[in-house]
Amino acid sequence: MDIRLIKTGTVEYEHMINLRMKVLLEPVGIPRSYINPQRESNDLLIGAFKNEELVGCCILSHVDNNILQLRQMAVDTNLHKKGIGAAIIDFAEQVAKEKGYGVLMMHARDTVLDFYKKCGYHVAGGQFFEVGIGHHKMEKQLIKA
Numbered sequence: 001m002d003i004r005l006i007k008t009g010t011v012e013y014e015h016m017i018n019l020r021m022k023v024l025l026e027p028v029g030i031p032r033s034y035i036n037p038q039r040e041s042n043d044l045l046i047g048a049f050k051n052e053e054l055v056g057c058c059i060l061s062h063v064d065n066n067i068l069q070l071r072q073m074a075v076d077t078n079l080h081k082k083g084i085g086a087a088i089i090d091f092a093e094q095v096a097k098e099k100g101y102g103v104l105m106m107h108a109r110d111t112v113l114d115f116y117k118k119c120g121y122h123v124a125g126g127q128f129f130e131v132g133i134g135h136h137k138m139e140k141q142l143i144k145a
Contacts, residue, residue, distance in 0.1 A: 001048055001049065001050050001055070001084065001087060002048070002049045002050075002052075003046065003047070003048045003049070003087060003088060003091040004046070004047060004049070005044060005045060005046060005047075005095070006045045006046070006047045007041075007045065008037045008040055008041040008045070009037070009041075012047055012054065013037070013045065015047075015053075015054040016045065016047055016054060016057045017032070017035055017037075019054055019056075019057055019074050019076065020035065020057065020072050020074050021035075022074075022077075023074040023075070023076070023077055024072060024074050028131055028132065028133060030131055040059060042061075042062075043059045043060060043061045043062075043071075044059070044060035044061075044068075044095055044099075045057070045059055045060075046058050046059070046060065046088060046091060046092055046095070048075075048084055048087060048088050048091075050079075055075065055076045055079050055084055056073075056074060056075040056076065056079070056084045056085060056087075056088050057072070057073070057074055057088070058070050058071065058072060058073040058074070058088055058092060059071045059072045060092055060095060060096065060104075063105070065100075065101075066101060066102045066103055067101065067102075067103045067104075067105055067139075068096045068099070068101040068103070068104050068105075069104075069105055069106060069107075070089075070092055070104055070105070070106040071106065071107075073085065073088065073089075073106070075088070085115060086118075086119060089116075089119045092104065093140070093142055096142055097142050097143060101142065101143075102141065102142055102143040103139055103140065103141055103142060104121075104139065104140050104142055105124070105137060105138065105139035105140075106121070106137075106138055106139075107128075107130055107135045107136075107137055107138075108121075108135060108136055108137075108138045109133055109134070109135055110127065110133075110134040110135065110136065113136060113138070116138050117138075119140075120140050121138040121139060121140045122138060122139065122140070123136045123137070123138055124136075124137045124138060124139045125137040
């Protein structure tokens with residue numbers, strides 16, 4: 001598997017949008033217009049590829065000089081429990097460290113809290129709702145303070 005940064009406006013990015021729609025957004029009734037390519041052009045976009053086919057992705061968004069937010073993590077539903085998500089998290093953490101961020105955080109859907117806990121993240125607040133779905137803020141210290 002090859003995990004790498006990708007850019008908006010590319011075929012890879014279109015595949016990323018399609019995967020996010022299929023896995024994350026369409027199942028909860030969110031339209032494609034929710035995705036803002038102009039905003040995402042300022043983010044770090046990560047794609048995981050198997051035989052040049054996009055099988056997983058996430059977005060890293062700047063919060064402040066110490067915190068980077070992981071968003072829109074998606075893995076092809078036919079490939080869950082194969083280590084793709086964990087590999088994407090590892091790559092994201094390395095990118096965050098290289099860019100000088102000390103904390104990686106996310107708003108994790110309640111259904112995937114255990115996955116993130118296995119990756120070393122802890123819940124950092126009570127339940128809240130985004131797009132009508134229960135979430136918790138989770139975070140991990142990347143660089144010792």
